[in-house]
Amino acid sequence: MDEVLIIGGGFAGLAAGVALAKAGRRVRLLEQKPHLGGRARSFLDPQSGFLVDNGQHIFMGCYHAALRFLEEIGTLDRIALQPRLRVHFLEPPGRLSTLQCPNLPSPWHVLAGVLRSDSFGWREKRDVLRLGRAVKSAASSTDGLEGLTVEDWLDRLGQSDRIKRGFWDLLAIAALNEDSRRAAAAMFAHVLRLALFSSPADSRLGIPRRGLSECYTGAAQAYITARGGQVELNRSVAGFILAEGVCRGVRLADETAIEAETVVSAVPWHELPRLLPADLLRSEPVFTNILALRPAPIISINLWFDRPITDLDFIGLRGTTIQWLFNRGGIPGAGEHAVALVLSGAHAYINRSKEELLAISLEDLRKLFPTAREARLAHSLIIKERFATFSPCVGADALRPPARSPARGLYLAGDWTATGLPATIEGAVRSGYAAAQEVLK
Ligand SMILES: Cc1cc2nc3c(=O)[nH]c(=O)nc-3n(C[C@H](O)[C@H](O)[C@H](O)COP(=O)(O)OP(=O)(O)OC[C@H]3O[C@@H](n4cnc5c(N)ncnc54)[C@H](O)[C@@H]3O)c2cc1C
Structure with a gap:
C-alpha cells in the first residue's frame, strides 16, 4: 500500500x-x-505550572468540518458549544450589555437579537439591520466587494462611527485577525454570511473546556x-x-x-x-x-489574580486596547482565577515590551472591572505570535x-x-x- x-x-x-x-x-x-x-x-507554563494555550481559541457552530473532525476522533465533548449565540460586551466605566439571539430561523435570530439588545442604540440597530440586508441579498459574498476594505464597505453601507468601532471592528478583528482598514470586505462578508446569517446553530460560539x-x-x-x-x-x-x-x-x-x-x-x-x-x-x-x-500577529496576555475578576465566560471589550477577555478558571490545570486577554491584529503592539503590554492590560481591566482594582496579580505570561495568521488584506x-x-x-x-x-x-x-x-x- x-x-x-x-x-x-x-x-x-x-x-x-x-x-x-x-x-x-x-x-x-x-x-x-x-x-x-x-x-x-x-503547554505547562514552567514558572507557574499552570496549563496555558498559546492563544485563546474559539470555535463556531459554522465550523462544520472542524466539529466533524473532533467527532471522528472522539473529542467533540471537549468544546462547550453555546445553545444559541450570546455575547456580553463591556465598556468603560463598566457598562455591561448583551447580544443574545433567540432560536428563530435565520436571519430573524440575528435581527431579533439586535433589536432586543441593550448593546446598541436605535441608530446602531438600524445600521446592523441595513448591513444584514446587504449580506443576505448579495448573490454571493464577494459580489461587488472586490478591492474594498471592510472599512470602505461599512462606509458604503452608511454605518456610523459608533457601530463601526464598537461592534464591526470587534467582530472583524476576531474573525479575520486584521484591522478593518486593511482586511478585505469580501472575506468579512463571507464570514458574516456563514457565521451570523446562516442558521442559529451556526452562529453559536464554542469554547474549549480543556x-x-x-x-x-x-x-x-x-x-x-x-x-x-x-x-x-x-x-x-x-x-x-x-x-x-x-x-x-x-x-x-x-x-x-x-x-x-x-x-x-x-x-x-x-x-x-x-x-x-x-x-x-x-x-x-x-x-x-x-x-x-503577509503575517498578522496576535498577543495573548495570561493573568492569574488572587480573586475572581468576573464570573462571565468571555466578554467583548469596547473602548479599550484589549479586545476580548476569557475566564479560564473552569479549565482543569489552568489556575483558579486565570483570565486570558486577546489583542488580535496586533501590528501596532507586537514590538512593545512585555512590561508595557502588561501595564496596558491592567489599566484596561481596572477601567472595566471594579474587582480588578483591588485584586493582586499573582503571575502573568504574555505570548506574542508574530505569524499567528496570514493577513486577509485586500x-x-x-x-x-x-x-x-x-x-x-x-x-x-x-x-x-x-x-x-x-x-x-x-x-x-x-x-x-x-x-x-x-x-x-
Ligand atoms: C494566538 C492565536 C489565536 C487564534 N485564535 C483562533 C480562534 O479563536 N479561532 C480559530 O478558528 N482560529 C484561531 N487561530 C488560528 C488557528 O490557530 C490556525 O488557523 C490553525 O491552528 C492553523 O493550523 P495549521 O495546521 O494550518 O498550521 P499550524 O498550526 O501552524 O501547523 C503547522 C505545523 O507544521 C510544522 N512544521 C513547520 N515546518 C515544518 C518542517 N519543516 N518540518 C516538519 N514540520 C514542520 C509546525 O511545527 C506546525 O506544527 C489562532 C491562532 C493564533 C496563533
Whole structure:
C-alpha cells in the first residue's frame, strides 16, 4: 500500500492524516517540534505550572468540518458549544450589555437579537439591520466587494462611527485577525454570511473546556496510529525531493531522505518556500504568489489574580486596547482565577515590551472591572505570535494556492491555502480534508 507522507502536525496535517487513515491509506506524519498542535496548542507554563494555550481559541457552530473532525476522533465533548449565540460586551466605566439571539430561523435570530439588545442604540440597530440586508441579498459574498476594505464597505453601507468601532471592528478583528482598514470586505462578508446569517446553530460560539492540545492532538495521533500509521515528532523536513516536476519524497534536516510518491505539505505559508527548489519557487506562479502573503500577529496576555475578576465566560471589550477577555478558571490545570486577554491584529503592539503590554492590560481591566482594582496579580505570561495568521488584506485571497500543487505528488494544506475562509481552525481542517480528497482521487 502506498504511504502518504504528511509534513506538519497542526489541525491541517492531523485532519489530512485522519481522513487518509479513515480511507485506509497508511499515513506517516512528520512534525518538527517535540509536540503536535502548531499554532493551536497548550503547554505547562514552567514558572507557574499552570496549563496555558498559546492563544485563546474559539470555535463556531459554522465550523462544520472542524466539529466533524473532533467527532471522528472522539473529542467533540471537549468544546462547550453555546445553545444559541450570546455575547456580553463591556465598556468603560463598566457598562455591561448583551447580544443574545433567540432560536428563530435565520436571519430573524440575528435581527431579533439586535433589536432586543441593550448593546446598541436605535441608530446602531438600524445600521446592523441595513448591513444584514446587504449580506443576505448579495448573490454571493464577494459580489461587488472586490478591492474594498471592510472599512470602505461599512462606509458604503452608511454605518456610523459608533457601530463601526464598537461592534464591526470587534467582530472583524476576531474573525479575520486584521484591522478593518486593511482586511478585505469580501472575506468579512463571507464570514458574516456563514457565521451570523446562516442558521442559529451556526452562529453559536464554542469554547474549549480543556487545554487546546487535549482537545485534539493526542486523539488524532491515536486515531492515525490505530490504523497502521505513524506520527513522528522532532522530524524537521529541510526540503522536498523534486525531479522533473514530480515529488519523490522529502529530505530531513539531518540529510536523511524519505521516499514517498505522495506528500502532503501542511506547514505554514512562511515555511513552505524554503522547502521548495529555488527555480520552482521562481518559475511557478502558484508558489511565487505565496511570497506575497503577509503575517498578522496576535498577543495573548495570561493573568492569574488572587480573586475572581468576573464570573462571565468571555466578554467583548469596547473602548479599550484589549479586545476580548476569557475566564479560564473552569479549565482543569489552568489556575483558579486565570483570565486570558486577546489583542488580535496586533501590528501596532507586537514590538512593545512585555512590561508595557502588561501595564496596558491592567489599566484596561481596572477601567472595566471594579474587582480588578483591588485584586493582586499573582503571575502573568504574555505570548506574542508574530505569524499567528496570514493577513486577509485586500488581494490576499488571490494568492492562496489550491490543494493540488503544480508538482505531481505534492499536495498543499494549511489554513492559508485556498479555502475561501480566513486563517482559522475551520479553514485548517477543511484544507486537510481537501488535500486528502485530492490524494484519494
Ligand atoms: C494566538 C492565536 C489565536 C487564534 N485564535 C483562533 C480562534 O479563536 N479561532 C480559530 O478558528 N482560529 C484561531 N487561530 C488560528 C488557528 O490557530 C490556525 O488557523 C490553525 O491552528 C492553523 O493550523 P495549521 O495546521 O494550518 O498550521 P499550524 O498550526 O501552524 O501547523 C503547522 C505545523 O507544521 C510544522 N512544521 C513547520 N515546518 C515544518 C518542517 N519543516 N518540518 C516538519 N514540520 C514542520 C509546525 O511545527 C506546525 O506544527 C489562532 C491562532 C493564533 C496563533
